[in-house]
Amino acid sequence: MHAVFVYGTLKRGFVNHDAAWMTPWFAGPARSVIAYPLVVAGPWYSPVLFDEPGIGSRVSGELYEVDDTGLDRLDEIEGVARPGGYHRIAIEIERDDGERCRAWCYVKRRADVAVIHDGPFASYDDTRYVPRAQRG
C-alpha cells in the first residue's frame, strides 16, 4: 500500500474525491511537518502546492492508504505523465495523533504555473475550481 497526502480537490467534499474513489482509503486528517506554499493557480483555479519547503504554512489535508491500482488512478487524474501536470514527491506528514510518516503528494513547479490567483493558504477551501469535464 502507498500513503498519499492530499490537500486539494481529492479531499472529502471536493469534486475529484469521488472520481478517484478515495473514500475507502481514508486514513485520517494530517498536515505537512514543514511549510509549503499552497496556492490557487492556473486557468482552472487549481490548488497547487509548490515544492518549496519552508515557504508558506504547514498545509492541512488528508492521508490515504491506496493500493497500486489506486496510485495509478491518482497519477492519471493529476496528470503526472502530461505536460504541465503534477509531480508526485514524498513529503513528511504528521497525523492528528502525532504519528509521522512519509507520504506521496502531488506538487508543481512554480515555472509550470501561468498565474497565481491567491495564497499561500494553510488549507484549501476554494470553490472556483473548474473540473476537467467542464473545461472548454
Ligand code: PCA
Ligand atoms: N489534487 C491533488 C493535488 C491538487 C489537487 O487538486 C490533491 O488534492 O492533493
